[in-house]
Structure formats: structure tokens, C-alpha cells
Amino acid sequence: MHRRREYSRSVPETESGLGPMDSVFTKCEKCGQPVYEKDLRARFNVCPHCEFHYPLSAPERVRLLLDAGSFEERDRGLVAADLLGFEGYAEKVEAARKKTGLDDAVLSGAGEIGGRRVAFAAMDFRFIGGSMGSVVGERVARAIEMAYADGLPLVIVSASGGARMFEGVYSLMQMAKTSVALSRYMEGSWPYVSVLTDPTFGGVTASFATAADVVIAEPGARIGFAGARVIEGTTKERLPEGFQTAEFQREHGMADRIVHRLALKGDLERLLGFVA
Amino acid sequence: MILEFERPVKELEARIADLHRLAGPSAELQGEISRLEDALESAKRRIYSNLSPYQRVQVARHPDRPNFRAYRDALADDFYELSGDRAHGEDPAVRGGFARLSRSGHNVMLIGHDKGADVKSRVKGNFGMAHPEGYRKVRRLYELAGRFGMPIVTLVDTPGAFAGRQAEERGQAWAISEDLMALARSPVPVICMVIGEGGSGGALAMCAGDYVGMLENSYLSVIAPEACASIIFRDPGRAAEAAAAMKITARDLKEQKIVDEVLPEPLGGAHNEPDAAIEAVGETLGLVLSELSDVDPQTLMKTRYERYRRIGAHAAAGQDPALS
Numbered sequence: 001m002h003r004r005r006e007y008s009r010s011v012p013e014t015e016s017g018l019g020p021m022d023s024v025f026t027k028c029e030k031c032g033q034p035v036y037e038k039d040l041r042a043r044f045n046v047c048p049h050c051e052f053h054y055p056l057s058a059p060e061r062v063r064l065l066l067d068a069g070s071f072e073e074r075d076r077g078l079v080a081a082d083l084l085g086f087e088g089y090a091e092k093v094e095a096a097r098k099k100t101g102l103d104d105a106v107l108s109g110a111g112e113i114g115g116r117r118v119a120f121a122a123m124d125f126r127f128i129g130g131s132m133g134s135v136v137g138e139r140v141a142r143a144i145e146m147a148y149a150d151g152l153p154l155v156i157v158s159a160s161g162g163a164r165m166f167e168g169v170y171s172l173m174q175m176a177k178t179s180v181a182l183s184r185y186m187e188g189s190w191p192y193v194s195v196l197t198d199p200t201f202g203g204v205t206a207s208f209a210t211a212a213d214v215v216i217a218e219p220g221a222r223i224g225f226a227g228a229r230v231i232e233g234t235t236k237e238r239l240p241e242g243f244q245t246a247e248f249q250r251e252h253g254m255a256d257r258i259v260h261r262l263a264l265k266g267d268l269e270r271l272l273g274f275v276a
Numbered sequence: 277m278i279l280e281f282e283r284p285v286k287e288l289e290a291r292i293a294d295l296h297r298l299a300g301p302s303a304e305l306q307g308e309i310s311r312l313e314d315a316l317e318s319a320k321r322r323i324y325s326n327l328s329p330y331q332r333v334q335v336a337r338h339p340d341r342p343n344f345r346a347y348r349d350a351l352a353d354d355f356y357e358l359s360g361d362r363a364h365g366e367d368p369a370v371r372g373g374f375a376r377l378s379r380s381g382h383n384v385m386l387i388g389h390d391k392g393a394d395v396k397s398r399v400k401g402n403f404g405m406a407h408p409e410g411y412r413k414v415r416r417l418y419e420l421a422g423r424f425g426m427p428i429v430t431l432v433d434t435p436g437a438f439a440g441r442q443a444e445e446r447g448q449a450w451a452i453s454e455d456l457m458a459l460a461r462s463p464v465p466v467i468c469m470v471i472g473e474g475g476s477g478g479a480l481a482m483c484a485g486d487y488v489g490m491l492e493n494s495y496l497s498v499i500a501p502e503a504c505a506s507i508i509f510r511d512p513g514r515a516a517e518a519a520a521a522m523k524i525t526a527r528d529l530k531e532q533k534i535v536d537e538v539l540p541e542p543l544g545g546a547h548n549e550p551d552a553a554i555e556a557v558g559e560t561l562g563l564v565l566s567e568l569s570d571v572d573p574q575t576l577m578k579t580r581y582e583r584y585r586r587i588g589a590h591a592a593a594g595q596d597p598a599l600s
Contacts, residue, residue: 083532083589086521088508134588141585163476163498165508167589168522169534172498175456175477176484176584183460184581203498205449206437206477211457225449225477226439230503235440244444254447 028052046261053218053261055198057100058107058124061157065265066111066120074109074146075139080167089166096127104135105160108143113155114269116276119147122157125199129161132203136164137174140208144181147190153276154185155268157195158209161227162202175207182208191275193268196223196246196255210254214271216264217246217255224249279334281323285544288316324544327493329525330516333501335493336472337435340547342554343404343472344371344388344431350551351558352386353378358420360413364446367410369402369438370482372417374426380562382569384467385421387414387482388431391472404473405438411451411481418458427465427565430482435500437478455481460580463573467564469557470494470526470535471546486580487564488534490526491553492541496534497524534587 024037031050040047044064045054056064062071079097082090097103105127111120121143123130140156147154163171186192194212196205198221205225217223224244232239242248249255259267278286292312299305327335335341348355348371357373360366372387389406392398406414421428437448459466459481466485474483474496483496490496499507501519506512523529526538539556546553568576 079591081589081591084521084523134590138588138590165499165504165522167498169496169498169524169529169532170587170589172476172480172496173534173584173587175453175480176460177587179453179456179484180460180581180584183457186457187461202449203477206452206481207456208453210447210450211453224444225437225452226444231439231441231444237441239441243441248445252445252447254450 044261051219051260053198053220055125055159056261057126058102058105058122058157061122061124062107062111062120064261065122065155065157065268066113067115070112071120072109072111073107075142076103078135078138079103080133080135082166083170084166084168086166086168092128092166100124100126102127104133104139105130106136106139108139110146110150110152113265113272116153116269116272117150118153118155118272118276119143119150120155123159123204125159125161128164128166130159130204131161131164131171132174133164133167133171134174136160137171137177140174140178141181144178144185144208147192148181148185148188151188151190153190153272154192155195156192156208156212157197158200158204159197160200160202160204160209162204172203175203178208179211182211186211186213191272193271195264196249197221199223201225201227213275214257215255216257216259216267217249218261218264219246219258221246223255277339279331279338281327281331282544284319285316285323288312288319292316320543328516328520329495329523329528330501330519332493332525333473333495333519335545335547336495338545338547340550341472342546342550343391343393343433345390345393346550347388347431347471347554347557348375348386350554351375351377351379351561355386358413358417361409361416363412364409367402367407367413368400369404369406369434370410370414372414375429377558377561377565379558380565382427382562382565384427384429384565385417386429386431387417388471389434389478389482391433402438404434405436406434406478407438407440407443408446408448408451411437411448411455411478414482415451415455415458418455418462421464422462425464427467427569428462428485429561429565430466430468430485432468432470432474432479432483432496433472433494434475434478435473436475437481449477452477452481456484459484460584461577463577465565465568465571465576466580467561467568469539469561470496471557475500484584486568486576486583487536489537489539489557489560489564490529490535491539491546491557492526493545494526495519495524496526496529497522 030052375386468483542549
């Protein structure tokens with residue numbers, strides 16, 4: 001339910017080598033310094049000058065965190081069914097599929113982190129704001145069930161504006177769906193690690209994204225339940241600087257660690273070394 | 277408060293009352309009175325049986341609609357209230373405690389959003405919009421009920437979890453997800469009644485159970501229709517369209533197999549005849565409690581798992597993994 005402008009700067013979707021944007025030279029939207037897209041891509045969308053973390057697509061997230069070549073995607077081909085016939089929804093999904101090459105706002109499957117097999121899911125904010133509809137709920141639930149059935153650690157990277165209101169109550173119920181799956185998984189002794197990235201809000205934070213054994217957040221990521229604009233609109237309150245950032249959440253006891261994107265894989269390897 | 281579409285009904289009622297006063301004991305105006313009464317009856321039928329989704333939302337929000345307090349007072353002959361989340365504070369936006377239902381004699385953990393009865397209590401209860409400490413108290417009570425093998429009964433009536441600075445500072449999202457996780461593993465029957473507003477995650481934290489009933493004019497929605505309209509249509513004035521598009525009425529949700537039952541309300545809505553609405557809820561509660569009381573915890577949890585696991589609007593490419 002949280003909306004924001006999508007950064008124009010997103011990584012080209014080629015497997016390797018040069019992308020069409022590589023020679024492009026722009027200014028960092030945060031610090032104003034000039035950056036080559038190619039440099040930004042090499043640093044997984046982290047500004048080389050100010051370390052600002054831009055959103056990262058789900059395929060890039062896989063490339064960042066999983067051992068090269070280890071990812072096996074599961075449940076591909078699962079697509080949103082517009083059961084409510086919500087005006088404009090089918091077109092929106094179609095456009096998002098074209099833009100991202102993804103079926104929906106999540107990539108899920110199995111892979112390895114530092115040689116350890118994990119169940120893995122990463123959300124993609126470019127796909128209708130990373131909103132959670134039935135496909136996201138279903139694929140996350142299946143990833144959890146796979147982790148449960150195979151006795152694997154579970155790593156989920158969230159990036160979401162919240163529930164996908166085009167799917168009405170079906171989208172709300174994905175919170176319950178992922179929670180029942182997670183609740184059963186967590187009776188076991190495998191670890192669930194949730195990584196919160198910019199932005200993570202609404203139904204995703206109010207369900208699987210926060211119910212983890214260890215919550216890691218990327219620096220500066222905005223994380224919360226209601227978006228800042230909604231809060232300002234309802235309470236007419238001026239919100240403090242840094243409200244709902246990863247640092248704010250850690251300070252308030254809601255996240256365990258803030259980890260720089262380029263250190264994230266190593267951090268997960270260390271953590272899994274203790275608990276997996 | 278008179279809702280716009282109720283105006284013709286209220287006007288007829290006022291005219292009938294006037295005539296009664298004028299007529300006094302004489303029978304002179306009887307003909308006119310009964311003619312108006314017929315008109316009133318058919319106006320009610322016409323208006324109330326064709327309410328649009330957004331009109332139902334307005335009925336669900338009606339200040340005179342019976343709320344948690346009315347149900348508690350009418351249905352429980354003892355309510356032993358419990359307070360506090362043991363970490364931050366006590367949130368009167370949501371109340372709970374042990375209750376003995378007078379009709380069926382069941383002992384239950386009764387929990388509900390409390391919208392309050394007058395201006396003072398409405399403000400105190402933040403109009404039924406709970407803070408994280410409210411949701412954490414709820415989790416505490418869920419767990420307590422589980423320990424004592426006592427069924428959980430929730431009465432859902434909230435515009436949503438509160439959106440405010442302090443709610444965020446204290447982890448609103450974390451508190452709601454903990455409730456959902458606690459409900460999923462609860463070993464006792466979880467029986468939920470949406471009696472008014474079912475706003476988003478703040479409602480879901482109290483209505484993901486083994487039985488979900490909805491009063492005819494209640495609603496359950498992922499987002500308030502006004503907010504949906506302003507985000508999707510960029511015009512909060514199109515709330516009625518948003519309410520229709522999101523399919524949020526009790527009947528819609530029954531059709532989507534998300535809720536079990538639609539409980540009919542008295543003509544004109546629960547606020548016109550609160551006792552009848554409360555009675556209907558009480559009766560259903562008794563029946564459902566009797567049905568679920570003897571189900572063993574394993575079966576309850578497995579059935580609940582399957583119930584929520586299957587809800588979705590997606591085209592399946594593979595098969596659901598086998599449930600263990």
C-alpha cells in the first residue's frame with residue numbers, strides 16, 4: 001500500500017557482459033556525483049560515491065547471493081488470475097511481465113549460499129511495486145514448504161509496497177497463507193532469515209517478512225507497516241528524519257543487523273555457519 | 277446519524293410518528309397511517325435489499341451499530357477482562373478476557389476490537405484502531421487460550437491497525453505477523469465473527485481462524501475503499517467504485533469461499549434492531565462452538581493449514597505440494 005517512484009536506474013537484464021546501458025553516464029540521484037551505469041551494475045546498484053542502495057531486481061539478487069550457477073527456479077509459470085476482473089489489472093500484469101521478464105513479483109527456488117543448500121525467494125519491486133498477490137503468496141508458501149519438506153534453511157529477500165489491492169481479499173489472505181506455512185516450518189529447527197530491502201511495507205512486513213529468526217536490513221531501506229505519507233495524512237504529524245529506515249528499525253529493536261549489500265552474501269554465509 | 281440512502285425511510289417514519297401524535301386516541305387518521313406504514317415497509321425492502329457495496333460499508337461504520345461492548349454484555353454472563361501486553365502497555369482499542377457465554381454455557385477467550393459507546397470511549401479506544409501493544413495483548417491471550425484448551429472467539433470491527441508514528445516505532449507490522457503466526461499454531465478452535473468493519477491486516481490478525489462468519493452488512497477488505505480509490509483511481513471520490521471492484525461484502529467473500537457464512541441482519545441493518553443481530557451472532561456462536569469443541573488439536577491445525585493454504589487467485593502451473 002506504500003507507493004513510491006520507481007528509480008529510473010535499473011540494471012539491464014542480461015546474464016553477463018555488457019548491457020545496453022553500460023556506456024551511459026548519469027548522476028546519482030542521492031549524492032549528485034557522476035556514475036557510470038556499468039560501475040553501478042558491477043556494484044549491484046550501490047552508488048560508488050555515497051553507497052546509496054538502489055533497488056535491485058530479483059534476478060540480480062539471485063546473482064548477488066547465491067553461488068554461481070546454483071539457482072534452480074521453482075514454480076515458474078504460475079501467473080495471476082484476475083478473478084475479480086478488476087479494471088486495468090490484467091493489462092498491468094501483462095506490462096509488468098514484459099518489462100521484467102518475470103511471471104510475478106517474486107523469484108523462488110533452491111540454491112546454494114557458500115555451498116549450503118537453501119530455499120530462496122527474492123521479491124522484485126519493479127513488478128507492480130513488489131505487491132503481494134496470489135502468485136507471490138503461493139510461491140513464497142511453496143518455497144517455505146519445500147524448505148520444510150527438505151529440511152533446508154530459508155532465505156527470503158523482500159521488497160514490496162504491500163498487498164496487491166487489485167486482487168481484493170485474495171491478496172489480504174496471502175498473509176494468512178504464508179503465515180500458516182511459516183508457522184509449521186518454524187516448529188522445526190532450521191533457520192529462517194529475512195532480508196528487508198528498500199522498500200518493504202504493508203502486508204509483506206505484517207506477515208512473512210518480519211516473522212523470522214534473524215532479520216537483516218539493507219542500509220537506508222525504508223521498512224514499515226503504513227507508508228509515511230499515509231501516516232502524515234492521518235495524524236497530521238511531522239515525521240522525524242530517518243523515520244522507518246533500516247537504522248530506525250534496528251534502533252527500535254525490530255531488526256538484528258544492517259548489512260551493506262556487497263557484504264550480504266558473506267554475512268549470510270557466516271550466519272548459516274552458526275545455525276544451518 | 278442518518279445515512280443518505282436511509283433518508284426516505286426516516287422521513288416516512290417521522291411522518292407516521294407525526295400522524296400518530298395528531299390522531300391521538302381517535303381512529304380518524306388510521307387509514308392514512310396504515311397506508312404510510314405499507315409504504316414504509318416497501319421502501320425499506322426496496323432500499324435495504326439492494327444496498328451497494330459502499331452503502332454496506334457505511335452501514336458497517338454506522339455509529340449506532342452494535343459493537344463489541346453490546347455483544348459482550350448481551351452474550352456473556354461473565355466477562356473476566358485481561359489487560360496489557362507485558363511489554364509496553366494496555367491498549368483499550370482491543371479487549372479480551374475469559375467469557376462464559378450465557379446461551380450455550382461455553383467458556384471462551386473472547387477478544388474484540390472496541391470502538392466504544394460514546395465520544396469519550398470512542399476516543400479512548402482510538403475508534404477500534406489498535407496499536408502494536410493491542411496486537412501483542414491479543415497474541416498473549418491467544419496463547420493463554422491455547423494453554424487452557426479454551427476456544428478463541430473474536431469479534432472483528434476495525435477500520436484497520438493504527439497508522440501512526442508510535443505504532444511504527446513499536447513495530448506494528450511485527451505485532452500483526454506474530455498474531456497470524458500464533459493463530460496458525462493455536463491448538464484450540466478459533467472462531468471469528470466480522471461484526472462491522474474488517475479493515476486490512478488489523479482485522480486479519482483476528483480473523484484467520486477455523487470458522488469465519490460475517491454479518492450481512494459487514495465488510496472485509498485489504499484496504500479502505502477510499503484509500504484504494506485514491507491510489508488506483510487517483511480520486512478518493514470514487515470509493516464506491518473501489519468498494520465494488522474489490523468485492524468486499526460478506527456475500528462476495530462467501531462466494532470466494534473465504535468466509536463460511538453470511539449472517540442475515542434485521543431489515544435496515546443491525547443498528548435498526550441491535551438485539552436481533554446480537555441474538556443471531558450468539559446463536560451461531562453456540563452452534564459452531566458445539567461443532568468444533570470436540571475436534572482434536574492436530575485435526576484443527578491441519579484443517580486450518582489447508583484452509584488458508586488453498587486461498588489464491590492464480591493459474592496453477594504445477595500441483596500443490598502434498599500436505600503433510
